[in-house]
Structure formats: C-alpha cells, structure tokens
Amino acid sequence: MITGEIKSQVDKVWNTFWTGGISNPIEIIEQVTYLLFLKRLDEAQTRAEKQALRTKVPARNLPFPPGNDALGRPWSDLRWKSFQNDSKDVMFKLFTDRMFVFLREVLPTQSNGEESSYAKHLEGARFTIPTANVLGTVVDIITNMDMSGKDTKGDLYEYMLSKLSTAGTNGQFRTPRHIIDLMVRMQAPQPMEEICDPASGTCGFLVQASEYLRSNNKTLLIDPETRNFYNNQQFHGFDFDNTMLRIGAMNLLQHGVENPEVTYRDSLANLHETEDEKYSLILANPPFAGSLDYDNVAKDLLSIVKTKKTELLFLALFLRLLKPGGRAAVIVPDGVLFGSTKAHKELRKLIVDGHRLDAVVKLPSGVFKPYAGVSTAILFFTKTNAGGTENVWFYDVKSDGFSLDDKRTPLGSDDLTDVYNRWMTRSTTELTRARTDQSFTVPRSEIEANDYDLSLNRYKEIEYDEVDHKSPEEILGALDDLEASILAGMAELRELLK
Template sequence: MITGEIKSQVDKVWNTFWSGGISNPLEVIEQITYLLFLKRLDENHTREEKRANLLGQPLQNAVFPDGLDPQGRPYADLRWSRFKDFSQAEMFTVFSQSVFPFLRNELPKLSNGEESTYSHHMKDAQFKIPNAGVLKQVVDVIDSINMDGKDTKGDLYEYMLSKLASAGTNGQFRTPRHIIDLMVGMTAPKPLEAICDPASGTCGFLVQAGEFLRKNNPNLLTNDESKKFFHNQQFHGFDFDSTMLRIGSMNMLLHGVENPDISYRDSLADLHAEEEEKYHVILANPPFAGSLDYENVAKDLLTVVKTKKTELLFLALFIKLLKPGGRAAVIVPDGVLFGSTGAHKALRKMLVEGHKLDAVVKLPSGVFKPYAGVSTAILFFTKTNSGGTDNVWFYDVKSDGFSLDDKRTPLASSDLPDVLARWNERTTTERQRARTDQSFCVPLSEIAANDYDLSLNRYKEIEHEDVEHADPEEILTVLDGLEAEIAEGMADLRELLGG
C-alpha cells in the first residue's frame, strides 16, 4: 500500500503536468507509464545480468543491446539506472531523442526484448512531456518509490487511475473498484478459466480477477500449468482506443500479469468467429453510446438480436463469446431491464428462457458519479443454450459505502458485503424471503407473465403502515375551534389598532 507521502508526491507531479499544459488525465497517466515501463525494462535487464554472472554464461534475453542507437548514443545510456542520474537538460534530450523512439519503434522488433503486450501497443504513442523540469520531477518521484513488490507498483498505478475524474469518449468511464470487486467475487473465477472484458478500458476487471485468483488459490503461481496459463492465456481485453490499450496493458503488467491478451478490436463491428464460445467468464461495463448504424454492426451479432442499441448489442456479444456453462457479470443501464421495444423484450426472453439468468443487482443511481448519474444494474447469467432459469434473485442496493453525490464521501456502512453473503444463499434461505425485503427471488413463470420485465420495482412489495385517523366529525370540530380562535385574535388586533 502506498503511503500518504508518495500520494502527495504523485499529486505534485500531477499538478506540474497540468501547469505545463497537459490537462487530460489519460495523457498524464500515459506519459508516466512510459517511464514506469523503462524502469521495468532495466529491472529485467539487470536480473538477466545477475543470472548470467551467477552461471558464468553469456548474457541471454538482454533488453538493451550492445552498441549504439540510431542517434549514435550507447544503448546502455537508455537504461533507467543510468538515465535517472543525467542532468535535467540531458535527461530530456536522451528521453525524447533516444529512449522514446527505442520504446516505440525498436523494442517491439527485438527478438530478445521484453515479451509483453505493452510493447506491442507503443507504435502510436506520442511523447508529450512538456519540458525538462517536468520530466526530471516525474523521474525523481518514480525513482524514490521502492517498487520491488507487485502490490506497490499496482497500488501506485491504481492511485493514478483514480484521478480519472471525467467521462471519456463514447460513454467510457471508470468502474469503481468496489463494484468490480463485488462482480468478481460473485462470479468467482477459477484457475485455467479464460476471462474476457470486450470493453476493457484500463483493464480494471481483469486486474481484480487476477488479484482474486491469487488470493483464493495459494498454489496458482507454483503450479507450472496454472502459472503459464495465468500469465499468457487467462486474461483477454479488447478496446479500440490505443491510449486505453497502453494504459490497460501497463495496469496488468504492474499487477503481475506478464503477457495478457490486450488487443485492438471494435467489439461490436468485427466478426467473432474466432472468439465464439471461447471464454469461461465475462466481466464488463460496456459503454452506452446510444445507437449505431446497422452497417457498423457485425452481422453475426444482428443474427442474435436486430437492434442498433449498443447496450443490447453488447449483451448479444457476451452470449456469443461465452462457452456453454460460462458465466457473465455485466453492468447495464436500467432501460435494458424494462425497455418495451421488440429487441429489448427478445433479448430478455433469450436470457431467461434460452439461458440461465441468475441475478439482477440494482445499483443506486449515484454509483458512477462524478462521471455520470445514470441508473444501472448488474446482470449475472450463465450460458446454457437450453434454458435453466428457475428463480431470478434480485437485490436492491441502497448503499455502496459512499455518498451518492459528486463527492462520493466514504460512509460507515455498505450493502455490498451483504450482497455477496446473500448471493451465496440464493438457492436456499433466500427463496423464503418476503418481497418486502432488500433481496428476494422471483420464479420464471411470473417473469414470463410480466413480458420478461426485469426491473426490481415490478416485483418488490411495499409495506404500508396502518395509520388510524380521527373521525371526520372530530376533525371538523377541531377546525371550527381553530377558526374561532383566529377570528377572536383578529378582533383583538383591530381593537388595539384603534379600528
């Protein structure tokens, strides 16, 4: 866990970027990411040097080659351990003219270079650090932090990502960490299960899925099979924003996942034959960008549901990508639950009748503030291709542990632990809960009879307190008395005024 002192240093660097003219939080994070990557490359190179010296063998898998770079500078000068000690002016020159071109153009081509997803997303990167003073300050802060542990690196990056305080383009906004943790905990990913987020952004869902796997499987990274799968085949994220791909890749790397599949893809436009029925778990909060033209939607999705609505198309995509028996936890706008169009009804019917809809968790409308005030829910379903829904479990989240205004101040209590606890009892004690409770189950037959409406308020019963009112004659008598008092008071007032 990073300290308050480190946070204040990061805040100072952040303010320096802003005063230097970079006001987009994504750009700030991306520029810092280049330096974090350079430091990591030098750590890998140093580790290989120590191994070679210990074994008395030639250096293998060297990140920085011998000789000179295209600018005539020794590649050794590009290493963090050398670069960080240059004067302010020389550091800026070396980074802009040698280090950055090396990261962007040369490193992905080196057969012995860092075999990470991040290096493959550097081709479109741009160096935007405004001046030598800003660069020197960022380097000093990064160098002062002991990042030997995975947790420190990950926590540092997580703190920077928390500064994304405005919505991105195309309806993108960052999902709060505690909501992600709830969704991951309820889907409970297992070793050797392929996990996918088709709208991955900063890869928050994939990162937390990795943390869950580590925490709940002590032998995960000591077993050769599960370790190899974890680093190379377990995590899959798609995005069509190159900046997000770099930030997401670095987020995974700093959280200890060496080579995840984080790739460029327009998930709604590209055909999905290669990915169809490929994944065991899908975790996602896809962007709700409105409508697309039919010609911009993959034809295989339109065979599932004929619609232009992105939130419905993403649900169709998730069904297509899941293996039979695979499970999904996805955030949807409330309109998906009760929309009256043919496409809305058809998709809900498909989830309920064609597969197994496990749960609808209603979130308070302030969960995504300050990004947006949209009202949302989380759908949990299992792909079966043969039905299986018997009861759908509903939970009405009143508090997620934070105030529901733009400040999102932490509160003393939260419903989220209770959500997870009751979720684990949904096939037992939850079946007996009354519809007036915060959670309850609704049978398939009732949902079908309500045109597959999945809005919680359709089924929740409101308790009305019996209130005893006085007899009307008594009320009239009281009113007559009050009126007489008012008339008497007004008469006394007129007398005092000499009227």
C-alpha cells in the same frame, strides 16, 4: 495498501504535469505509464544481468541491446539508471531524439516475456511532456518512490487511475473499484479459466480478477501449470482505443500479470469466429453509446439480435464468446431490463429461456457520478444453450458506501457485503424472502407472464403503514376551537391597548 507517502508523491507528479500545461488526465497517465515502463525495463534487465553472472549463461533478449545504435550512441544511455543522473536538458533531448524511436521501433523486436504484452502497443506512442523541467521533476519523483512492496506498483497505478475524473467519449467511464470487486467475488474466478472483458479500457475487471485469484489460491503461482496459464492465457481484454490498450496492459503488468492478451479490436464490428465459445467468464461494463449503423455491426451479432443498440449488441456478443457453462457479470443501463422494442424483448427472452439468468442487482443511479447519472443494473447469467432459469434473484442496492452526488463522499456503511452474503444463500434462504424485502426471487413463469420484464420494481411489493386518521368532523371541530382561541386572544390584546 499504498502508503500516504506514495500517494503524496503521485499527487506531486500530477500537480507537476498540471502546472506544466498538461491537464488531460488520460494524457498524464499515458506519459507516466511510459516512464514506469522504462523503469520496469531497466529493472528487468538488471535482474537478467545478475542471473547471467550467477549462472555464467549469457542473458538473451535484453530490452536494451549491448553496443551502440546506428549513430554510435550506446543503448545503455536509454536505461533508467543512466538517464536519471543526467541534467534535465540532456534527459529531455534524449527523450525527444531517441527514446520514443527506441520504444516504437527497437523494443518490440528485442523484448519478450513480460514486456511483450505492452511493447506491442507502442506503435502510436508519443512523447508529449512539454519541458525539460517537468520531465526531470517527474523522473526524480518516480526514482525516489519506494515500490519494493509486493503490491505497491499495482496500488500506485490504481491510485493514479482513480484520478480520472471526466467521462470518456462514446459513453465510456471508469467503473468504481468496489463495484468491480463485488462482481468478481460473486462470480469467483477459478484457476485455468479464461477471462475476458471485450470493452476493457483500463483493464480494471481483469486486474481485480487477477487479485481475487491470487488471494484465494495460495498455490496459483507456485504450480508451474497454473502460473503459466495465469501469466500468459488467463486474461483477455479488447479495446479500439490504443491509449487505453497501453494503459490497460500496464495496469495488468503492474499487478503482476506478465503477458496478458490485451488486443486492439472493435468488439462490435469484427467477426468472432476465432473467439466463439472460448471464455469461461466475462466481466464487463461496455459503453452505452446509443446506436450504430447496421453496416458497422458484425453479422454474427445481428444473427442473434437485429438491433443498432450497443448495449444489446454487447449482450449478444457475450453470449457468443462464452463457452457452455461460462458465466457473465455485466453492467447494463436500466433500459435493457424493460425496453419495449422487439430487440429488447427477444434478447431478454433468449437469456431467460435459452440460457440461465441468475440475478439482477439494481444499482443506485449515483454510482457512476461524477461521470454520469445513468441508472444501471448488474446482470449475472450462465450460458447453457438449453435454458435452466428457474428463479431469478433480485437485489435493490440502496447504498454502495458513498454519497450519490458528484462528491461521492464515503459513508462508512453499504449494502455490498449484504449483497454478497445473500447471493451465497440464494438457493436456500433467499427463496423464502418476501417481495417487500431488499432482495427476493421471482420464478421464471412470472417473468414470462410479464413479457420478460426484468425491472425490479415490476416485482417488488411495497408495504404501506396503516395510519389512523381522524374523522372530518373531529378535524373541523379542532379548527373551530383553534379559531375561537385566536379570537379570544385578539380580544384580550385590544383591551390591553385601550
């Protein structure tokens, strides 16, 4: 857990940027990301140098090369341990003249291993810290942060990302951590499974999957095979926003994944031959951006469902990327569940009849506030290519543990633990629950009979309490008595006023 002291230091960094004229939270996070990465590079080089001294084997592929640049200036000037002691003005000149040229042009040719996954996204990196004073203050704060704890760096980065309080463009917004955690626990990622988020953003789903794997597999990072797979092949994220790619890659690095595949890609536009049936698990909250032109949509997706709706195209994409037996937990807008267009119905029918729809978890409409008030649900399905849906499990989440207004105040209780517990007994206890309960199952035949409508309210039964009303005669009699009482009281008042 991140300490109150580090939270206070992050808040101080945030306030320094705001008072310095940078108010865009994405820009703040991007600039801090560069600084954290530079500190990480220096730490990695220090470890390599110490190992070289112990083993008497020269260190190779150091981020900061020995010697000088073309102008005779030492590369060592760019190391954190060097510039942190410079004056603010000298440090600012170093960053404006040399640091970002090094990051964009030199580092990608020098680094390998844990640095390469981030270094490859630095082509468009820009230094936008406005003044020497802001830079010096932020460097001082980061230098004094105690990040020696195993999970502190990851928790620090998550806390910083939690400050994203404005919606992104094209329908993008950050998924709450506790919703991601529920989805990951319900799908239970396993070692040696390739996991993908085709709309990865800050890589929150991949980070949470990595944390789940570490917590539930004690030998994961001890066994050479599973450790190598975890660090280099297990996590795949796609996005077409270079800033998000840098932030997402750093998020995974800070959480201990050395070389994740975080790649630039427009998931709906690019063809997917090399990715077909590659992944065991997809976790995603794709953007709901409305409609796209057919010319901008990959033809292999249109062969599954002919539509311009991004939410339907992403579902088609997930089916294409999953290997047989692969699982998905994805957030969709409510319209996917009951939309009446041909494309909506065909895609629901494909998931129910052609594969196995496992569950529909209805979320309250305030879950994504203050970003948006859109009503959503989580779909859980398994790719089979041969059907297999027998009973679909529904759960109506009333509370996610926070108020459903823009303030999102913690409430102290939620339904999410109950969702998970009932999910684990969905093939036994849940089969007998009444439709009036918060969760229940519906047979595939009934869903088919309802035109593949997957909205929870289509199947939920509401119990009405029987109320024993008085007859009209009794009510009128009571009104007569009341009126007589009022008239008598008024008569008494008149007598007193005489």
